[in-house]
Amino acid sequence: MTAVQLKGVRKDFGSFTAISNVDLEIESGELVALLGPSGCGKTTTLRMIAGLEVPSAGQICFDGQDVSEVTVQKRNVGMVFQRYALFPHMTVEKNVMFGLRVRGTDKAETEARLEEMLDVVQLRQFRHRFPAQLSGGQMQRVAIARTLITKPSVLMMDEPLANLDTKLRGEMRRFIRDLQQRLGITTIFVTHDQIEAMELADRVAVIFDGDLAQYDAPDALYKHPNSIEIADFMGATNVFEAKILGAGSTPQAEASFGTLSFDARATDGPGHVMLRAEAIDLHLAAPNSGQNVISGTVTARDFFGANITYSVACGGETIQVTEQSRRMVDIGQDVWLTIAPDRIWIIQNTR
Ligand SMILES: Nc1ncnc2c1ncn2[C@@H]1O[C@H](COP(=O)(O)OP(=O)(O)OP(=O)(O)O)[C@@H](O)[C@H]1O
């Protein structure tokens, strides 16, 4: 398997800079998601790694070797696209074998690998069907098999699940995750869906406007975003302006709804305090202990089956609190919120 490195990579299209100075290390056998809004440069990054686009500056290395002089074919990367690009007039098995046919791989080897691939993607019983006779998920599996049969050293997937419905997307994510772990193939997966990125990836590279904004494991990214833009993109609902007193031995954040003690490292100055909705406890009576208690009134209730999210008006702000739906608290009810100091995250421009 192959480690992939981007060192100071930039890509200009005329006077427009699509990617500026990106450093990114993908370990051998790792599954990395490139996550970011439309137009941020995800596909451009993939195309440079594949050799379909030449960087304007910087280096791309496979296992430490600069590949700028290496052609697309020799880089041995496999690409799976959003629109599966299957050949409509070929059966499943002809589609899957295609890459080996054009390489002139001998017949016995081709057939052996075909059988292996049909097992891997569980499409043995569909081998004689044409693409039009398959479901979206099955077509996507054919596209994956067609790529994997060539034994790429890096697998790249550009929004491969975007055309599928929610349930099928979930199934395909698990399928891709299992397959990737079984084969141990270095994989780069492009998506603009933060849930998909967190569920699939070992590490997530968040790209905003052609810049690598943060590169972290999913839980680190979710709990410890390094800017309010990333917090927002990752779906954080409770991010509030606060005066941060972080330098002393008892760090505190002064927000409009009260002063909170926290455990994270911070400096003195303006900033934001982030409270994850599921990390807050909601009480119907004032708690005995005095630390990190915020009083408020329930103004709305959203029922999601397993969970309920309450909107609680607290000192001019609305704090969202998510809890398991074991009880229903009424709208208009006065409540007290508590949060442990180690579950508070502070975002400051300089840290
Ligand atoms: N060949 C090109 N010439 C000029 N500009 C380009 C070219 N290819 C991409 N761009 C621009 O570069 C930026 C990044 O494009 P890219 O396709 O990488 O975005 P993306 O993150 O994949 O977006 P999406 O999620 O919509 O697929 C966009 O502003 C796009 O218009």
Ligand SMILES: [Mg+2]
């Ligand atoms: Mg794209």
